[in-house]
Amino acid sequence: MLTETGATGLAAIAEDPGGAVIALDFDGTLAPIVSDPSAAWIHPAAPAALIRLAGQVARIAIITGRPPSTALALGDTPEGPDLIDVPGLLILGHYGLERWEGGETVAPPPPSGLDLVRNELPALLATLADGVKIEDKGRAVAVHTRNCADPDATLEALREPVARLAERAGLVVEPGRKVLELRGPGMDKGRALHALLAETAARSVMFVGDDLGDLAAFAAVADSGLPGVRVCSGSSEVAELTEVCDVVVDGPAGVVALLETLHKSIASRDQ
Incomplete structure (x- = not known):
């Protein structure tokens, strides 16, 4: 399934990749959901796919409820590149409260509660x-x-x-x-994505997520006024996402396949 809106968004990214922001959740999107959250290692092919796209688009960002340090630690792969090797990678952790890029982390104090x-x-x-x-x-x-x-x-x-x-x-x-x-209140993935799109002067956007916390980011794509595509890393546990997304893929492996397809589409237009 690919909605008309999603097809328009994918075409805009492929035609003008220098204006595209590709943002993704981590757990359930780049890494499979497992019984022990500390063992949620990234799909082994994901870093390489992100590296290839990073050389084509304006920005690759991960927007996650995890601390950036945890996403980076779980982004190691047994062979090949790791998540930290993605050029220009931005990680917005704790739903956007904590920002990591270039080895530096900026964050407010944790909530006293x-x-x-x-x-x-x-x-x-x-x-x-x-x-x-x-x-x-x-x-x-x-x-x-x-x-x-x-x-x-x-x-x-x-x-x-x-x-x-x-x-x-x-x-x-x-x-x-x-x-x-x-x-803590006051931040969600939608607000984080809105700020990122403004910061990068984005001309198109893709967000990939799998859970209820990603609904705000899907809404941010729809409300941005930009050509955009909302991608659901599908599962039977959260049916709500499939109702508001443009395309459903089969878990992290499907996300990697979509990233590879987008890379090839962009590359073919450059030839």
Whole structure:
């Protein structure tokens, strides 16, 4: 499936790659979703595909809920280039609050409410569910239910008490694939993408994502007024994304294949 809007966006990128911004999520998009978030290694062919595109387009950016340092660490591959080898790579971590480029990271102080969450969340979870994993991201805390006996039921049971804790801490809850993340307010992937498009004076845009947190970025593509394409790294866990995207690909392998196809399309026009 490719919508008319998506076809127009892809054509604009191929015809004028020097004005194109290619932005992608990390987990579920460049790296497969796994039961242990610390083992979510990037698809081995993704860095090479991004390197080829980086030589053609205005900007390659990763917009993720992860800290940039974690995305870079999980961007190592057994053979071939790593994520850090992508020329001009920009990583906007924590939904855009933390910015990494050229080896330098800029970020505001973490939300003070995280201390309350770190103190109270373990006891809260102990009374409600077994098998829940807490991931401390430094500027956010995530609650994963993927390893629970019934991940979906556990997630639903946790929504209200986790939301109450987040409210007390002055934080917001970002829902996702078998996860609830408590983080600071005021930034999302849509705002981060809007700012990036303005910064680069982009003339076209592609965003690739797989989870609920990516809906804001999909909306930013639609609202930008630029030729754009919204790509969903498909899964059965988040059907909402397929309803607002222009094309669905088969997970990280499908994302890599699309990036390779776009590279070849641009290269063929340069000949």
